[in-house]
Amino acid sequence: MPISAILIELPENKTLEVTDAINQMGNVEITATGAGRLVAVTDTVDSKTDYAIIESIQSLEGVVNTSVVFNASDEAIATIEI
Numbered sequence: 001m002p003i004s005a006i007l008i009e010l011p012e013n014k015t016l017e018v019t020d021a022i023n024q025m026g027n028v029e030i031t032a033t034g035a036g037r038l039v040a041v042t043d044t045v046d047s048k049t050d051y052a053i054i055e056s057i058q059s060l061e062g063v064v065n066t067s068v069v070f071n072a073s074d075e076a077i078a079t080i081e082i
Contacts, residue, residue: 002049004041005070011062028053
């Protein structure tokens with residue numbers, strides 16, 4: 001199950017609108033807010049769903065930038081050769 005933390009940059013006057021849209025998506029929640037920034041955390045069943053949520057956030061009106069600042073996935077761990 002992938003978990004990602006996403007830094008979202010946006011104009012301060014779009015914070016409420018973007019927060020509301022993200023809260024309606026499912027499998028993602030806003031965990032912190034600041035001046036022109038939000039932090040969202042995803043918890044999805046697979047990487048494809050995780051990526052789709054990140055793309056959806058990026059496409060929201062008012063979002064200037066998204067950055068994945070943390071990602072953990074069972075899928076990635078399974079591909080590591082020891």
